[in-house]
Amino acid sequence: MGVLSVSAFLTDAVTLVHGPDGCTHINTSLLHTTLSEHDIFRIPDIVSSGLGENEIIFGGEDALHDALTAVCSDDPSAVIVASTCVAETIGDDVAGICSQPWDCPVIHVPSSGFLGGTFTDGYNSALSCLTSLITPGKQDLNKVNIVGEKNLEFEVEDNFQEVSRILEMLGLEVNIRYVRDITVSDIKRFKDAGLTLFREDTEGVLGRHFHACTGIPSLPEFPVGLAATLAFIKDVGRLTGRDSTDAVCAEEERQASLADEFSDLAGEYMTFDSFGFQSAEMEMFVEVAEAVGIRVSEEGTVIPVPFCMPVGTLGLQRMLRQWRRFVDG
Amino acid sequence: MIGAAAAMAGLEGTGVIIHGASACYLYADSVIPNPLNCTYLIEDEVIFGTGDRLLEVSEALLPFSERIVVINSCVPATIGEDLRAYCAGCESLFIDAPGYCGDMMDGYRVALAALSPEVDSTRDGVNIDGLISTDPFAVGNRMEAERLLARAGIPVAARYCNDTLASALRPSAMTVTALPDVASGIGQSAGSLLGLDAIEKTFSVLQDAMPDADCAPVMDICEETEELVVKVCDRYLRVNDPPRVTLFGIAGYLDMATDLLTTYLDAEICGAGARNQPQEGSVCTWAPDLGTVKRMISSGKPDLIIGSRYEATLAPGVPFVQMTIPIRKHSMLCHRPLIGTEGVLWLIESVVNAGIKGC
Numbered sequence: 001m002g003v004l005s006v007s008a009f010l011t012d013a014v015t016l017v018h019g020p021d022g023c024t025h026i027n028t029s030l031l032h033t034t035l036s037e038h039d040i041f042r043i044p045d046i047v048s049s050g051l052g053e054n055e056i057i058f059g060g061e062d063a064l065h066d067a068l069t070a071v072c073s074d075d076p077s078a079v080i081v082a083s084t085c086v087a088e089t090i091g092d093d094v095a096g097i098c099s100q101p102w103d104c105p106v107i108h109v110p111s112s113g114f115l116g117g118t119f120t121d122g123y124n125s126a127l128s129c130l131t132s133l134i135t136p137g138k139q140d141l142n143k144v145n146i147v148g149e150k151n152l153e154f155e156v157e158d159n160f161q162e163v164s165r166i167l168e169m170l171g172l173e174v175n176i177r178y179v180r181d182i183t184v185s186d187i188k189r190f191k192d193a194g195l196t197l198f199r200e201d202t203e204g205v206l207g208r209h210f211h212a213c214t215g216i217p218s219l220p221e222f223p224v225g226l227a228a229t230l231a232f233i234k235d236v237g238r239l240t241g242r243d244s245t246d247a248v249c250a251e252e253e254r255q256a257s258l259a260d261e262f263s264d265l266a267g268e269y270m271t272f273d274s275f276g277f278q279s280a281e282m283e284m285f286v287e288v289a290e291a292v293g294i295r296v297s298e299e300g301t302v303i304p305v306p307f308c309m310p311v312g313t314l315g316l317q318r319m320l321r322q323w324r325r326f327v328d329g
Numbered sequence: 330m331i332g333a334a335a336a337m338a339g340l341e342g343t344g345v346i347i348h349g350a351s352a353c354y355l356y357a358d359s360v361i362p363n364p365l366n367c368t369y370l371i372e373d374e375v376i377f378g379t380g381d382r383l384l385e386v387s388e389a390l391l392p393f394s395e396r397i398v399v400i401n402s403c404v405p406a407t408i409g410e411d412l413r414a415y416c417a418g419c420e421s422l423f424i425d426a427p428g429y430c431g432d433m434m435d436g437y438r439v440a441l442a443a444l445s446p447e448v449d450s451t452r453d454g455v456n457i458d459g460l461i462s463t464d465p466f467a468v469g470n471r472m473e474a475e476r477l478l479a480r481a482g483i484p485v486a487a488r489y490c491n492d493t494l495a496s497a498l499r500p501s502a503m504t505v506t507a508l509p510d511v512a513s514g515i516g517q518s519a520g521s522l523l524g525l526d527a528i529e530k531t532f533s534v535l536q537d538a539m540p541d542a543d544c545a546p547v548m549d550i551c552e553e554t555e556e557l558v559v560k561v562c563d564r565y566l567r568v569n570d571p572p573r574v575t576l577f578g579i580a581g582y583l584d585m586a587t588d589l590l591t592t593y594l595d596a597e598i599c600g601a602g603a604r605n606q607p608q609e610g611s612v613c614t615w616a617p618d619l620g621t622v623k624r625m626i627s628s629g630k631p632d633l634i635i636g637s638r639y640e641a642t643l644a645p646g647v648p649f650v651q652m653t654i655p656i657r658k659h660s661m662l663c664h665r666p667l668i669g670t671e672g673v674l675w676l677i678e679s680v681v682n683a684g685i686k687g688c
Contacts, residue, residue, distance in 0.1 A: 001352060020403060021617060022330065022428030026356040028619075029655060032639070033359070041642050043619060053430050056407060085350060086403035086429065089375070114350035115372045115404075 001027050002122025003082040003111045005151050008044035010130070012077040012183045015046045018064050018094055019084030023113070024048035034152050047071055051087065060092045068097065068106060077184035078105040078133065080126070085113030105184070107132060123148070124205050126179075131213045133184055137191030139216065141240045143175035145193040147218075148206060151180055153308050155315075162312035163197065163222055166229075169247040170237055190214060195239050197222070224309040225284035226255050226291055226316065254313050259292055262320045266293030268327055269300030279305070288316055294323075301327050330402045331357050332436025332511075333426035335462045337398045337444070338363035339490030340497050344394025346386050348379065348412075349402030360463045360654060366390055375404055380415035387417040395494050397421040400440075403428050432617075434510050434579075434605045437461050441489060441513040448516055449499035454484035455535065456500045456516050459508035460491045464579070465654060466667040467491065470507040473669035474522055478505070480546045481532060483539060489513050503538060505531055507668050510581040510605055522668040523585040525551050554670040558677050562593040565681045571595035572680065575629045577622060577636030578653035580607040582667055586635060586652070586676055587612050593677065599629025602636075604653065619643070633683055648683040650676075 004027055007015040017024040028046050035041070049067040051060045064081075071079050079102070083094045098108035109129045111122045127148050144167055149156055164174060175193035176186050196218035201207050207218050217239045223232035230248055237244025259266075272285050285305070289296050303326055310319040330347065334357050338345045347354045347367045354367035368374075368382040387397050397416055405412075406427035413423070424443045426436040457474045460467045471491050478485055486501035504516035509523065519538065520531030529551050532544040574596050576583045580603035590596035602616025602625050616622055619639060626634070626644050634640050635650045652667070666672040 020428035021432075023403075024618075026352065030352075030356060030359075032642075032655065036638070041645075043639060043642055047618065047620060051429050053427075056403075056427075056429050084403075086407055086427070089404050089407050113352065114370060115375060 001030065002117075002119040002124075003080070003109050003126040004028075004031055004044075004046065005119075005123055006126035006130070006179050007080040007082070007109070008046065009151050009180050009182070010078070010080070010184065010187075011181055013045070013080055014071050014074070014076040014078075015044065015080045015082060016049060016064075016067055016071055017046060017082055017084060018049045018051070018060065018067075018087045018092065019113075020051045020086065021048045023084045023086075031152075038154060038156075045076070056086060056090055060087055060090065061094075061097055064092065064094065064097050065100075068102065072103045072106075076104055078107060080130075081106060081108045082111045082122070082126075084111075085115050088112035088115050105133060127206060128209045130179060130187060131190075131210065133187040134190040134213060135188040137189060139194045140175075140192055141194035141242075142172055143193040143195075144172050144236075144240075145175050145178055145190060145196045145216070146180075146199070147178045147196055147210065148199040148201065149177060149180045150199055150308070155308060155311070156180070158318075159199075159222060159311040159315065162314040165314070166223075166233060166247075166251075166312060167236070169250060170233070170240065170242055170244060172236070172240060191216070195219070195236065197236075222311045224311060224315070225287055226313070227287065228284070229255070229312050232312075251313060255291070255316075258313070258317060258320065261317070262292045262324065265320070265324060265327065267295065269295050269297045270303050270323065270327075271296065271298050271300045273302050273304050282309075284309070288320070292320065330400055330426045330428055330436055331360065331463065332433035332438075332461065333400050333424050333440035334365060334436075335361045335363075335433070336437045336440040336490045337400065337422075337424070338365055339460070339462050340444075340492060340494045342395035342494030344387075344390035344397045346383070346390065346397065346399050347402060348383060348399050348405045350404070353402045362462055370404070375408065379405055379408075379410060380412055383412055384415040384417060387415065387419070387421070391417045391419060398440075399423050401425045401427065406430075432605050433461075433463065437490075437511045438513060441515065444497070446487070446498045446500050446515055448502050450502055452486050452499060452501040454478075454486035454501050455519065455539075456487045456489065456504040457485060457507060458489045458504045458513050458515060458518075459506045459511045459521075460488060461508065461511045462491070463654065464508065465656060465661050466582075466665060466672075467507075469664035469666035470522075470668045470672070472664055473666035473671050474505060474507055476671075477522065477528070477532075477547050477550070477669050480550065481535065481542045481544045483535060483542045487515075489515060503535070505535070508579065508581050509608065510579050521581075523581055523672075524588055525555055525670070525673055526588075527585075528669065550670050554673055558589075558593050558673060561677060561681055566594065569684075571597060572633040573597045573599050573629070573631045574633045574635060574680075575599045575626055575631035575640075576601045576652075577616060577625075577634075577640050578604060580605055580611050580613045582652060583613050583635075584611050585667075585672075589673060589676060590680065594680065599631045600625040633680065635680075650679045650683050652676075 049063045055063045095108045098106045109126045196216045201220045223229040351369050406425045487496050506512045506521040519534040521527045532547045536544040583601045601613040603613035607613040637653045638655045641649045
C-alpha cells in the first residue's frame with residue numbers, strides 16, 4: 001500500500017502488483033475508499049499478475065513476464081512493479097524480470113507486503129526507485145521540488161497551499177510535486193530546481209538518497225509549530241541565496257494575529273491526549289498554548305492530538321479552531 | 330480468504346481468526362459486518378514460526394467462542410505449519426483459504442465444506458443458503474426468503490451463513506438458495522429465489538415435498554408482482570427507447586437482472602461482466618479486473634450501468650444502479666433484497682427511475 005500511495009499518483013504510469021488478484025483488489029479498494037473520502041473519484045491504473053496455486057507451486061516469474069508484456073503493449077509511460085508477501089515468500093526474481101529489455105521504463109520497487117517492511121518503507125522505496133527517471137537539468141534557484149507529500153492525508157492540498165504561500169513570500173515557485181498527480185516526463189525536470197523540500201523525512205532516509213542522485217540541497221520536513229515555521233523560512237532563504245528578513249517579519253505578524261483571533265481561549269485550561277501514533281508530549285502544543293494564553297493542566301479540556309501535524313501558520317490556525325470547538329463543545 | 334471469513338463470522342458462536350497480515354484483515358473487516366480477529370503476522374513470525382502468535386490470539390478469544398476458526402491467508406498457507414497445538418487446547422477448525430486458490434465465492438464454499446454440517450432429518454423446515462455477508466443485499470435476502478417461506482407456512486431451519494453455529498451444524502433436509510453462486514450444497518436443493526420463474530419453480534418443488542405447506546399465497550404474490558412490473562415497464566416504454574444496459578456484479582444476480590430487463594423492458598444487454606467465475610449456462614463473461622470493465626463499458630456504450638461505484642466512476646454521467654460493492658459515497662442502510670418478489674420490484678423500480686431528472 002505504501003508503494004501504491006506513490007505510484008498511483010504518477011498519472012500516466014501503470015502499477016503492476018505481482019501477486020494474487022486478491023492482493024490487487026484489496027489494495028485498490030482501500031486506495032479507492034481513501035481517495036473517495038478526499039473527493040477524488042478517479043481509479044488509478046493498477047493491474048495484477050494474477051498468481052494462482054500453480055504459480056505458487058511452480059514459480060510466478062512467467063506470470064509476471066506475461067503480465068508485463070500485456071501491460072507494455074498498451075504503451076504506458078512507465079510500469080512500476082510491486083511484489084507481494086507470497087511472491088517474496090516463494091522467491092520469484094522480480095528484479096531480474098523487470099531488468100530485461102522492455103518497450104517502456106519498468107521500475108521494480110522492492111516491497112513485499114508485511115515481509116520486511118511497513119507502509120513507510122514501501123512509500124520511501126517507491127520515491128527512491130522513481131529517481132531512476134530523473135534526467136540531467138540546470139539548477140534554477142528560483143524553483144523548489146516538493147517530495148513525498150502524503151497522498152492519503154486528508155489535508156494534503158491544504159498543506160501544499162501553505163508551503164506554496166511561504167515559498168511565494170520568498171519569490172520561489174514549485175518545480176514539481178514528486179509524486180502527486182504528475183507524469184513521467186515531469187519527473188525528468190526534477191534537476192531544474194535549486195532546493196528540495198521533503199514532506200517528512202526526519203531520519204534522512206530520503207534525503208541521503210536524493211542528495212546522492214541529484215546533488216540538490218534539501219530541508220527534511222514541512223514546518224510544524226510557530227518557531228519552526230520561522231526557522232523554515234530562514235532556511236529556505238539561506239539555501240536559495242536570498243534575504244528572508246521581510247518574509248520572516250510578515251510571518252511573525254501573521255502569527256501574532258493568532259493570539260488576537262483566539263483571545264477567547266486565553267485563560268482556558270487544556271490537556272493533550274495522545275491519539276494513534278502521535279505523542280502528546282510534543283513541545284509544539286505547549287508553544288502554541290502559551291502563545292495564545294492557554295494554560296496546560298491535567299484538569300483542563302482534553303484535546304486529542306491530531307493524527308497529522310498542522311503545517312505552517314495556517315495549519316496552527318485550523319488546529320486552534322478545533323481546540324475552540326472542543327472547549328465550546 | 331474473505332469468503333471463508335464471511336461464512337464463518339456469520340455464524341454466532343465462532344471465534345474467527347484471520348491468520349495473516351494486518352492488510353488482509355483490514356480489508357476483510359471493512360466488508361464483513363461480523364467480528365473478526367487477526368494474528369497480525371510480521372516477518373519474524375514467518376521465519377521463526379507463527380504458532381505463538383496464534384496461541385496468544387486463541388487464548389484471548391476462547392472464553393467468548395464455542396469454536397475457534399483459523400483462516401489461513403496466503404503466506405501461512407504456503408509455509409504450511411502444523412498449528413493444531415497452538416489453539417489454546419481446543420479443537421479448532423482450520424481452513425486453508427489463500428487468495429491464490431480462488432475468489433470470494435470459492436472461499437465461502439471451502440469454509441462451509443470444512444464445517445461439514447450433517448443433515449438432521451428430524452428438524453422441520455427449510456434451510457436458506459447463499460447468504461454471504463459481503464453482499465449488501467444479504468440481510469434483505471434473508472428477510473425476503475423468510476417472508477416468502479412464512480407465507481407458505483414453512484418454518485426456517487438453518488441459514489447459511491447468518492445463524493448460530495449450533496443451528497448451522499444441524500440443517501434440515503431441504504434447502505432454498507438465495508444466491509446460487511455461493512450455494513453450499515447442504516441439504517437437498519429446492520431451487521433458488523432469484524427471479525419470478527425461479528420462485529414459482531422452487532415453491533412448486535417445496536409444495537410437492539411438504540404436503541403441509543400451502544404455497545398458493547406465494548404464487549399469488551408472484552402473479553401480482555408480474556402485473557406491477559408489466560404495468561410500470563409498459564409505461565416506461567411508451568415514452569422511452571429500451572435501455573442499452575451493461576451490468577457488473579455477482580453472476581447469479583446478473584443472470585436474473587438480464588432476464589428481467591430483456592423480458593419486461595426489451596433491454597439490449599451490451600455486456601454482463603461477472604466478478605466471479607460464471608456458472609455454466611450463465612449469460613455473463615468473467616470480468617475480474619478494471620481493464621476488462623473499462624473495455625466492456627467503452628465498447629458497449631450503454632445508457633444504463635448496473636454495478637458498483639467503480640463502474641459509476643469509469644462512466645460518469647451514465648445513469649447508474651448500485652447492485653454490488655464497493656458502494657462508497659452513497660449509504661445503504663435499509664435491508665433491500667435482490668431475491669424474491671421484492672427483489673424483482675426493487676430492481677425494476679431502480680432501473681426505470683435511474684435516468685429520471687427533476688421531481
